[in-house]
Amino acid sequence: MNTRISRQNANNRFRTDFHSHCLPDMDDGAENLEISLKVLQMCREQGIKKIVASPHYYLHKEKVESFLTRRQIAYDQIISSPEYNSSSLGIDIIKGAEVRLEKDISFTDISPLCIEGTRVLLLELPFVPYSPWMTDEIWNLSQTSQVTPMIAHIDRYIGIYKQKHIDRLLAERYCVYQVNAEALRFKKVIKSVYRMAEEQYQLVIGSDCHNLTVRPPNIPSAHAKLRKSKAGQELVDYMLRCSEELFAKG
Ligand SMILES: [Fe+2]
Numbered sequence: 163m164n165t166r167i168s169r170q171n172a173n174n175r176f177r178t179d180f181h182s183h184c185l186p187d188m189d190d191g192a193e194n195l196e197i198s199l200k201v202l203q204m205c206r207e208q209g210i211k212k213i214v215a216s217p218h219y220y221l222h223k224e225k226v227e228s229f230l231t232r233r234q235i236a237y238d239q240i241i242s243s244p245e246y247n248s249s250s251l252g253i254d255i256i257k258g259a260e261v262r263l264e265k266d267i268s269f270t271d272i273s274p275l276c277i278e279g280t281r282v283l284l285l286e287l288p289f290v291p292y293s294p295w296m297t298d299e300i301w302n303l304s305q306t307s308q309v310t311p312m313i314a315h316i317d318r319y320i321g322i323y324k325q326k327h328i329d330r331l332l333a334e335r336y337c338v339y340q341v342n343a344e345a346l347r348f349k350k351v352i353k354s355v356y357r358m359a360e361e362q363y364q365l366v367i368g369s370d371c372h373n374l375t376v377r378p379p380n381i382p383s384a385h386a387k388l389r390k391s392k393a394g395q396e397l398v399d400y401m402l403r404c405s406e407e408l409f410a411k412g
Pocket of ligand 1: 260
């Protein structure tokens with residue numbers, strides 16, 4: 163792997179979760195405040211310091227303004243709760259969204275849905291076979307809304323898209339790619355992600371957690387798995403550095 167990968171973070175852990183459905187009653191994630199707080203507590207126990215709260219957003223179902231209002235209410239519920247304000251929950255919640263890529267979405271200014279403090283937009287591709295309109299739309303979005311697309315759970319497409327379509331998706335070098343922690347259990351995924359790191363793609367990790375049971379916060383398990391090999395350790399260091407750079411750039 164390229165020597166640009168720093169080893170000085172070797173003892174660090176992933177401290178930012180870039181993909182989380184932890185806000186209460188926003189989507190198919192945390193159902194209510196109680197579950198949200200438990201999810202956050204679990205994240206904190208796992209060493210997470212910063213969470214990008216990324217509820218699903220579908221342009222065909224809701225206007226951006228309406229979503230932002232709902233998200234603010236959900237966020238306020240957490241930060242005004244005694245549990246969050248007690249010293250036990252020292253965790254930063256950064257507002258974001260997981261925006262479903264749709265045809266013609268680039269005609270709408272979607273930039274208010276970027277991860278707070280950045281111009282990075284978490285984008286989820288639809289669960290249909292790859293079609294060229296997708297990469298056209300990603301490019302158009304980056305131009306019309308002036309955002310850096312972050313492709314959510316790139317590992318998911320490694321499993322379902324043909325290689326030539328994955329290659330097409332990865333040709334969008336201006337994007338950031340988010341990997342789900344869960345997927346890093348699989349050697350095939352680690353291999354693909356490692357290859358991306360070697361080629362200096364911008365890579366970050368997210369739990370995509372929805373609740374405490376079926377899809378709980380799980381970043382430390384990915385960390386532990388990666389630490390078992392030299393390649394995995396290098397990958398951890400590389401992804402940590404990408405995370406830091408992403409917030410530093412703003
Ligand atoms: Fe998600």
